[in-house]
Amino acid sequence: MSANEGAPVPQEEDGPGLLIHAAGPLEPDTLAGIPRSTANARAALKPGAAIEVVVQGPGVRLLASDSPASEAITHVRQLDVEILACANSLRSAGLEAEDLTTGIDTVPAAVAHLAERQWQGWAYVRP
Template sequence: MQSGSLEGVLRSSRNAVEALGAEVPVEAVIQGPGVALLGAGSESGGAVTEAIAAGIRVLACGNSLRSAGIEAEELLPGVSVVPAAIAHLARRQWQGWAYVRL
């Protein structure tokens, strides 16, 4: 994932919050090489911070972090970690959440 791709995902997430209302939770689950863009000092830091301020939960896949050699403590403030993105997404769908892949 390139910086522009992550910023597009976060922009779409902000658009969802605006269209659906702040009471509808929105999560952006980042996995694979894209987790590197969630690290402190990332060029995408501003977009991540804005998304979090807009009420979007930005989540990093723990498996992807491990593969990339990134520790949770190295992530931007406000970014949370789920153990496995695929399992998190499956659970959310079982709970009735909609899944939109960008």
């Protein structure tokens, strides 16, 4: 488990941010579209706006350190985007937090995290 699992992810002091939800059986090409979306959002939103990508379901396998999507993940992280994996989905996929690409944190349940962020006023996008 990551050091942040179970702990609330810090929220930007300037207010709510953008939450991108990637769910289901993702293909590497699908995950590759997320960096384009995050890069476009980063360029258009105010500087320092918080952006999170939450991955839920079988697609968490693409977050593993040996994934063909590692380069895309690294690119997203360089844009100051937080990538979070659902711990429930990791367990279902037979993975642990230690199997993830460096810099990816976990949330106990993606659905609860999504609800909390929406209650905090975050914008929700599903690519």
